[in-house]
Each structure stands twice: as structure tokens, then as C-alpha cells.
Amino acid sequence: MRWFETPDFNFIKAHKIGYVISGILLLAAIIGIFTKGLQYGIDFKGGKEFTLEFDEPIEVVELRSALTESLGSTPVVKRFGSPRDILIRTDDERDITTVQNAILGAVEQSFEGNQANVIKTDIVGARFAEDLKRGALNAIIFALIVIFIYIFIRFKNWTFSAGAVAALFHDVLIVVGVFTIFGEIAPFSMQIDQSIIAAFLTIVGYSLNDTVVVFDRIRENSLLYKTMDYDEMINKSLNDTLSRTVITSVTTLFVVTVLFIFGGEVLKGFSFALMLGVIIGTYSSLFVASAMVVELRRWRKEAS
Amino acid sequence: MQGNGTKIGFIVAFLAISVWYLWPTMANMLEQNYIEGLPEAERVEYKDENAQRLQNLRQNSLSLGLDLQGGMHVTMELGTAKLMSELAGQDADSTLNKVIDAAKEQSLQNDTDFIDEMVQIFEQRYPDGRLSRYYRSETENITRRSSNQEIASYLKKQRDSAVDRAMDIIRSRVDRYGVTEPAIFKQGNSRVVVELPGVANKERVRGLLKGTARLEFRLVGQPDQIQSTRESIVSYYNQQAQSDTTDTVQQSSGQNPLLEVLNPRGRNPYSIGYATARDTGRVNELLQDPKVQEFVPRNIELMWGATPFQTAENGQELYEIIAVRSEVEMTGDVISEASVNFRRETNQPRVSMNMNAEGARRWARITGANIGKPIAIVLDGYVYSYPNVETKISDGRSSISGLGSVTEAQDLVNILLSGALPAPLEIIEERTVGATLGQESIQAGFYSTLIGLVIVAMFMIAYYHSGGAIADLALLLNIIFILGILAAFKATLTLPGIAGIVLTIGMAVDANVLIFDRIREERRTGKTLNAAIDGGYSNAMSAIMDANITTFFVGIILYSFGVGPIKGFAVTLMAGIVASLFSAIVITRVVVDYLTREKSKDISFG
Numbered sequence: 001m002r003w004f005e006t007p008d009f010n011f012i013k014a015h016k017i018g019y020v021i022s023g024i025l026l027l028a029a030i031i032g033i034f035t036k037g038l039q040y041g042i043d044f045k046g047g048k049e050f051t052l053e054f055d056e057p058i059e060v061v062e063l064r065s066a067l068t069e070s071l072g073s074t075p076v077v078k079r080f081g082s083p084r085d086i087l088i089r090t091d092d093e094r095d096i097t098t099v100q101n102a103i104l105g106a107v108e109q110s111f112e113g114n115q116a117n118v119i120k121t122d123i124v125g126a127r128f129a130e131d132l133k134r135g136a137l138n139a140i141i142f143a144l145i146v147i148f149i150y151i152f153i154r155f156k157n158w159t160f161s162a163g164a165v166a167a168l169f170h171d172v173l174i175v176v177g178v179f180t181i182f183g184e185i186a187p188f189s190m191q192i193d194q195s196i197i198a199a200f201l202t203i204v205g206y207s208l209n210d211t212v213v214v215f216d217r218i219r220e221n222s223l224l225y226k227t228m229d230y231d232e233m234i235n236k237s238l239n240d241t242l243s244r245t246v247i248t249s250v251t252t253l254f255v256v257t258v259l260f261i262f263g264g265e266v267l268k269g270f271s272f273a274l275m276l277g278v279i280i281g282t283y284s285s286l287f288v289a290s291a292m293v294v295e296l297r298r299w300r301k302e303a304s
Numbered sequence: 305m306q307g308n309g310t311k312i313g314f315i316v317a318f319l320a321i322s323v324w325y326l327w328p329t330m331a332n333m334l335e336q337n338y339i340e341g342l343p344e345a346e347r348v349e350y351k352d353e354n355a356q357r358l359q360n361l362r363q364n365s366l367s368l369g370l371d372l373q374g375g376m377h378v379t380m381e382l383g384t385a386k387l388m389s390e391l392a393g394q395d396a397d398s399t400l401n402k403v404i405d406a407a408k409e410q411s412l413q414n415d416t417d418f419i420d421e422m423v424q425i426f427e428q429r430y431p432d433g434r435l436s437r438y439y440r441s442e443t444e445n446i447t448r449r450s451s452n453q454e455i456a457s458y459l460k461k462q463r464d465s466a467v468d469r470a471m472d473i474i475r476s477r478v479d480r481y482g483v484t485e486p487a488i489f490k491q492g493n494s495r496v497v498v499e500l501p502g503v504a505n506k507e508r509v510r511g512l513l514k515g516t517a518r519l520e521f522r523l524v525g526q527p528d529q530i531q532s533t534r535e536s537i538v539s540y541y542n543q544q545a546q547s548d549t550t551d552t553v554q555q556s557s558g559q560n561p562l563l564e565v566l567n568p569r570g571r572n573p574y575s576i577g578y579a580t581a582r583d584t585g586r587v588n589e590l591l592q593d594p595k596v597q598e599f600v601p602r603n604i605e606l607m608w609g610a611t612p613f614q615t616a617e618n619g620q621e622l623y624e625i626i627a628v629r630s631e632v633e634m635t636g637d638v639i640s641e642a643s644v645n646f647r648r649e650t651n652q653p654r655v656s657m658n659m660n661a662e663g664a665r666r667w668a669r670i671t672g673a674n675i676g677k678p679i680a681i682v683l684d685g686y687v688y689s690y691p692n693v694e695t696k697i698s699d700g701r702s703s704i705s706g707l708g709s710v711t712e713a714q715d716l717v718n719i720l721l722s723g724a725l726p727a728p729l730e731i732i733e734e735r736t737v738g739a740t741l742g743q744e745s746i747q748a749g750f751y752s753t754l755i756g757l758v759i760v761a762m763f764m765i766a767y768y769h770s771g772g773a774i775a776d777l778a779l780l781l782n783i784i785f786i787l788g789i790l791a792a793f794k795a796t797l798t799l800p801g802i803a804g805i806v807l808t809i810g811m812a813v814d815a816n817v818l819i820f821d822r823i824r825e826e827r828r829t830g831k832t833l834n835a836a837i838d839g840g841y842s843n844a845m846s847a848i849m850d851a852n853i854t855t856f857f858v859g860i861i862l863y864s865f866g867v868g869p870i871k872g873f874a875v876t877l878m879a880g881i882v883a884s885l886f887s888a889i890v891i892t893r894v895v896v897d898y899l900t901r902e903k904s905k906d907i908s909f910g
Binding site for chain 2: 001002003006051053094095096097098102117118119120121122123124125127128130131132134135136138139142143146147150151154194195197198201202204205206208209210212213215216217220240241243244247248250251252253254255256258259262263264266267270271274
């Protein structure tokens with residue numbers, strides 16, 4: 001089997017379309033983030049989360065109203081995978097045991113014969129959440145700085161660093177945008193918490209992997225074809241590595257999809273972020289990172 | 305080939321080491337299966353007979369994270385502010401307390417060290433002042449002449465030792481509770497993380513961890529003083545209720561909100577009332593009102609009884625609020641022994657305590673001076689009992705009754721004997737996972753790994769033919785290496801960690817994809833197979849290295865940022881990169897060389 005044996009796509013020309021697509025996606029993401037705000041999960045917001053397993057399937061709406069009565073405030077009540085599993089989030093500030101007893105008491109009263117078991121609890125203090133959020137932000141910024149420096153050292157050209165980091169920003173921003181905009185209608189949790197940050201950093205790592213392979217070929221070709229037009233040389237490099245880019249994306253996409261389907265409820269959001277990331281990361285390696293290098297080089301030439 | 309001999313040596317050695325490290329894990333799994341298959345009676349016997357060996361196996365096994373085996377993860381923070389004012393002792397004044405409060409806020413906001421902030425704020429506010437006014441220590445050579453910097457390092461030392469002491473105390477409490485393989489470690493400079501696999505009774509653990517075990521003996525307030533306090537509070541809320549009727553937003557009933565939740569007639573003159581367990585929170589809220597606080601005389605404090613004094617007809621348990629004196633007569637550090645026994649008449653559990661010589665002397669004086677009056681025994685801000693003193697007690701004995709159960713009594717003895725925490729520890733994060741959920745996660749992880757592996761393996765063969773099969777062999781060994789590395793570094797396998805392995809399966813073939821695609825390219829330029837293979841491996845190398853080193857950096861950053869399971873993900877990601885580089889570059893090369901050169905067979909890269 002051979003895909004893209006000797007491809008000859010005009011990526012440089014297609015960059016224009018790329019700008020439009022990326023522009024629309026980024027704009028949508030930014031508008032989404034600004035209007036809705038980041039949808040933080042318990043890790044970054046603090047609060048109490050209880051996952052209950054019922055003996056029988058249960059209606060979310062009924063449970064919500066029963067709990068609102070006993071907790072005195074409306075908690076978030078969501079399915080956690082199967083119709084028997086429910087996730088309840090509340091910012092009730094009372095003692096953990098008190099809140100848990102209030103929940104179980106309400107269940108016992110309103111749903112006779114349908115017993116609930118607490119299978120998972122997460123309680124995060126507001127200050128601790130603040131610390132985690134700061135840590136996550138620092139990690140992302142730190143990762144981008146390290147990557148910028150590494151690429152600068154390896155490729156001795158800041159346009160490459162800028163192109164790679166811009167592509168990473170692009171990827172993460174779009175995934176965050178999807179999580180923000182579709183978070184509420186998704187059948188699984190799409191809130192931004194620690195594991196999603198881990199997914200973002202993995203996306204950064206993956207997308208970079210792709211980008212660096214292309215850059216590596218650009219560096220090689222720039223030595224081999226010194227007389228070739230720069231744009232054309234970049235286009236050739238993209239085509240040379242296209243087969244590998246696609247194959248690796250396919251294998252990675254296979255496994256993250258498997259993880260999404262079979263990995264269980266806890267990993268749904270995480271593996272979904274990775275699925276998006278692999279697709280967008282591959283796209284950005286082909287259409288954004290190298291385009292940035294081309295544009296920056298042109299801009300620098302014009303400036304001098 | 306000479307070069308390949310060394311490579312094969314490496315591969316065999318690496319494989320042998322991995323298997324050696326993984327051996328206990330496999331043996332442990334087989335043992336567990338065997339034990340589960342035994343009939344109930346033999347099971348216990350077998351476990352007893354092989355206890356030592358089984359424990360060894362478990363300890364050397366790849367350990368599972370709490371998200372996979374179920375259990376409780378708690379992060380606690382030492383109350384540094386409280387510790388700082390306690391260290392100052394009687395020297396603490398409002399100036400220092402304000403500085404401490406400001407430091408608390410600042411350090412939170414800026415994510416800076418509490419003590420650094422404290423020194424800075426103090427110096428800003430009082431340029432001529434010296435912290436040595438508040439802190440002195442003969443053993444640490446901290447005197448009135450010590451500079452603020454010296455004080456700061458002294459305070460940091462004190463905080464470190466407070467955290468260390470807190471950890472020792474928690475360890476001893478947890479040990480007595482009896483959890484297999486608990487993990488207790490320090491995080492940052494004032495946090496302690498406790499991981500308890502397989503714990504089911506969360507409430508009990510919370511009490512055990514949080515209890516500062518600050519035992520106090522206090523006198524109880526004057527009955528007439530208590531009565532007037534009660535009346536003022538009730539009438540305050542009566543007035544509130546009346547003025548509220550005009551305000552439609554508020555409760556419309558016009559009833560006294562306090563009386564809705566609190567019965568102001570205690571069972572004795574020392575109490576200001578009682579409430580059911582579920583109403584205690586609301587009562588606290590109402591009593592926290594600053595206006596209400598003004599009605600409470602300075603020399604008394606309102607505290608809840610630790611256990612219900614009565615169960616109402618509808619099954620609700622009733623708790624009373626006792627007015628105790630603010631002044632502490634004696635604290636629990638004089639307790640030398642504690643044990644559980646039972647009251648003969650009622651068979652109720654109680655904790656008997658013996659005091660040291662000095663404590664006994666003081667106890668004799670206090671009891672002697674208060675014959676006929678009650679003395680409250682207060683633990684961590686709750687009144688356990690307030691018996692009337694009948695005679696002067698000179699042998700230093702005392703007891704705590706009113707305990708709910710024998711376990712509670714035992715936990716209390718445990719807490720008392722482990723010692724008091726140097727400062728309160730607050731639970732700032734708690735996560736628990738049920739055992740069945742963990743089991744489901746393991747299964748989900750296992751199937752994901754298997755399915756991912758099969759799909760990728762089939763795809764590689766379809767796309768690269770025999771080359772793909774070689775990459776698959778490398779992939780399989782790769783997984784053994786990853787697990788071996790994890791076992792060798794005593795890493796903990798978490799659910800995100802398994803996700804890391806699955807992800808690695810997808811990305812591990814990348815190096816081979818790079819190499820094989822390069823070989824195809826070289827072939828297209830007309831090179832012979834051997835030359836193309838040489839060219840493929842060497843030309844792909846720089847791209848492989850660059851791509852993997854950058855991803856490895858991301859792994860390091862994830863590791864340093866992440867907490868708990870995320871760390872596990874980072875570790876497997878990094879182990880995956882190292883293992884996949886080795887297997888994709890070294891192992892496949894050896895096999896490819898063997899097939900093409902020694903067997904002179906044709907090999908296809910699709």
C-alpha cells in the first residue's frame with residue numbers, strides 16, 4: 001500500500017485557503033472564549049463533586065429538583081456515562097460529610113427503592129484550585145518558551161521558532177474554543193481541568209513532532225537545493241514528508257479514537273481533546289507552521 | 305556483523321532487565337488469581353502461611369494509582385498563620401496579628417512564601433521595627449538582637465519542623481488505623497499529601513487526619529450570664545423577624561429565624577439551646593452574625609457538644625451548645641497514657657487518661673478549687689463532657705465519656721497518643737475513588753491498549769508489509785520496556801498513565817514510519833536495497849531526534865506541573881519516548897540487517 005508516493009501539492013498556494021480556515025476557526029474560538037468564558041472544571045474552580053451509581057436508571061431532571069430542595073441551591077447534575085451513573089457538582093460550602101449526607105438523604109426520600117452508592121468524590125478547595133490553575137498556565141507558557149529556544153538552537157533561525165510556536169498557539173486555542181463552545185451540549189464532560197491541560201500539552205508535543213519533521217526536511221533541502229526558489233523548496237519539503245505526516249497522524253488518530261470509545265467515562269474529555277488535537281495539529285503542520293516561516297521571511301526581506 | 309553483536313547484546317540485556325523488574329508484578333497477579341480461586345477457609349490460611357512472600361511481591365510490583373485500585377487521596381495544608389501567632393506566644397499583639405493577616409492574603413494572591421511576605425510587610429509598615437520583639441529562642445540562638453533575616457530563617461525552620469512533626473503524627477495515626485501501604489509525603493513547603501489505598505470509611509479518616517487533638521480543660525460559664533446571653537440573642541432575632549415582615553424579599557413568615565432551627569431551652573443552665581444535626585450549620589451561620597457576637601461576653605465561648613445528648617422521637621439526634629469559659633485551665637500535653645474502657649453501669653465506652661506529675665499537680669489544684677462545679681473537656685473545639693467535680697482529684701486521672709462508639713474511642717486514644725498537631729491542618733483537596741470504579745478503569749485501559757495495539761499493528765503490516773511486521777515486533781517489545789521502566793523507577797500506574805501507553809503505541813511507530821518512508825524515497829532514487837536501508841536509517845535520524853527531544857521536554861514540564869495522576873501520564877509519556885526510540889532504531893535495524901544481509905532475503909517496505 002502506498003499513499004502519496006510522489007505527491008505534488010501546491011501548499012504555498014493552498015496557504016491562502018489555510019489562512020481563511022484558520023482565521024475563521026480562531027475567530028470563532030476567541031469569540032466563544034470571550035462571550036462564554038473558559039468552562040473550568042472542579043480542579044480550577046474548586047467545589048465538591050460526587051459520582052453516584054444507582055441501582056436503577058434515573059432521570060436527571062427529577063434528581064436535580066430533589067437535590068435543589070435539600071441542598072438549598074441548584075447543583076449541576078449530569079449523566080456520567082451510563083443512565084445509572086450520575087455526577088453531581090455543588091459549591092455548597094458545608095462540611096464534605098454534611099453535603100454527602102444531604103445528597104444521599106434526598107435520594108433516599110425521593111427515589112424509594114433506588115439506592116445510590118458514592119463511587120467517586122472530588123473535593124477541591126478554592127485556594128487549591130487557584131494554585132492548580134496557576135500551575136497549569138505556567139506549564140503551558142513554560143513549554144512554549146522551552147520549545148521556542150530548542151528550535152532556535154537546532155535550526156538557528158528564529159522564524160522557525162516563531163512558526164512552530166504560532167502553530168501550537170493556533171492548535172491549543174482552537175481546541176479550547178471547541179471545548180468552550182460545545183461544552184454544554186456534549187454528552188461527556190468538556191470542562192477544562194488538569195487532565196485537559198495534560199491533553200493540551202500532549203497536543204503541543206504531538207503537533208510539534210509533526211512540525212519539526214517538516215522543518216528538518218526544509219533544513220536538509222535548503223542545503224541540497226541552494227538554487228531553488230525558497231517557496232518552492234518549502235513546498236517540496238512538505239510534499240516529501242507528506243506520506244509520513246499522514247501515516248503517523250492516522251496511527252495516532254486510531255489509538256486516541258480507541259481510547260475515546262473504550263477508555264471509559266473518566267477519559268472521554270481527555271481523549272476527545274487528543275482526537276481534535278491530532279487532526280488540527282496535522283493540519284497546522286502542513287498549512288500554518290511553514291506558511292508562517294514563509295511569511296516571516298518575506299516580511300524580514302521587505303523590512304531590510 | 306560485529307556492530308550487530310553489541311546491539312543484540314544490548315537488546316537482550318534491556319529485555320532481561322525489563323522482565324526482571326516486571327517479574328514480581330506478574331507473580332503477584334498469578335498469586336492473586338490463585339488466592340481468589342481458593343475456597344474461603346483455605347484462603348486465610350494460605351495468606352497467613354505466605355504472608356511475608358506475598359508482601360514482598362506486592363511491594364516490588366508495579367503499583368496502581370488510587371484511581372485504579374480505589375482509595376482516598378487527601379492534600380492538607382498547615383495553618384502557617386496560626387503557627388506564626390502561636391510561636392510568638394504571649395508576645396503576639398494586634399500589630400503582629402495584622403501583619404500575619406496581611407501576609408496570609410498577600411502570599412495567596414502572589415503565590416509567594418508566607419514567611420517572606422510576612423517579613424516584607426512588617427518591614428514596610430515598621431521600617432524601624434524588629435521582628436525579634438516577637439520571636440525568641442534560646443536553642444536556635446534567636447535573641448532580641450537578631451536581624452529580621454535571621455528571624456525569617458528561624459521561622460522557616462520552625463515551619464519545616466512543624467510540617468515534619470505533622471507528618472510523623474499523621475503517619476502514626478494512619479498506622480494505627482491499619483491501612484495497607486499508605487503513602488504520606490510533603491508537597492511544597494506547607495502541604496502534606498496522604499494516599500490511602502482501599503479506604504472505605506471516609507468520614508473516619510477525615511476525623512483522624514484533621515483532628516488537631518487539642519485537648520483542653522475549661523470551666524463552664526456562669527448560669528445567669530449564660531441566661532442573659534441567650535435572651536439577648538433570641539430577642540435580637542425576634543426584632544429582626546418583625547422588621548423583616550415589611551421587607552417582602554426576606555422570609556415572609558415573620559418568624560424568628562433562630563427559633564426555627566434552635567430550641568433555646570437547654571437541658572441545663574450551661575447550655576444556650578439545642579438543635580438537630582442537620583440544623584447545626586444554619587445555627588452557626590446565625591450565631592456568626594457580628595451583632596450576635598457582641599452579645600456573647602468576652603469571657604465565654606459557645607461550643608457544640610461532640611455527641612448528641614438525646615435522640616428525638618422522629619429519630620433526629622439533638623446536639624446542645626455549651627457556654628464554656630474562654631480561658632483554658634489546662635491542655636492535653638500533660639496526658640501520659642490513654643486507654644479505652646467501659647463504664648460499668650451503662651457499658652458505654654470511655655477514654656481514661658493519666659497525667660504526668662506536673663499535670664496531676666495542676667489538676668489537683670483546679671479540681672480542688674472547683675468542687676461542685678462542672679469542668680468541660682474540650683477536644684478540637686467540641687465539648688465531650690462537662691462533669692461536676694465531686695472531690696479534689698490528686699492522682700492525675702481523668703476521663704472522656706460521651707463517645708459514640710468503641711471505634712470512636714479507639715480513634716481518640718490513637719489521636720491523643722500520637723500527640724497534638726503543631727498547628728491545624730486543613731483539608732484542601734480530597735479525592736476518593738470506589739474500588740469497583742477502579743476495576744472498571746483497569747479493564748477499560750486494558751482493552752484500549754489491546755485494541756489500539758491490534759489496529760496499529762495491522763495497519764503497519766498493510767502499509768509497510770514485512771517492514772511493518774518488524775515495526776510491530778519493536779512495538780510489542782516497546783510495551784514491555786515501558787512497563788519495565790515504570791517498574792524499575794517504582795512509578796505508579798494511573799489511568800492517565802495507561803492513556804499515555806495507548807498514545808505511545810500510536811506515536812511509537814512514528815520513528816519507523818520516518819525510517820521506512822525514507823527508505824522508500826532512497827529506493828526511488830535508484831539505490832540498491834542495502835544502500836537505501838543505510839540511507840533511510842541515517843537520514844531519518846535527525847528528524848527522529850528533534851521530534852522526540854521536543855516531546856520529551858513537554859513530558860518533563862508536565863511532570864513538574866502535574867499532580868497525582870497527571871504525573872503518571874508524564875512518566876509513561878517519557879518512558880514511552882525512551883523505549884520507542886530504542887526499539888524503533890536499534891531493534892528494527894538488527895532485524896532488518898539480519899533479514900537482508902545474513903539471510904540474503906528480500907525484504908519489502910511496501
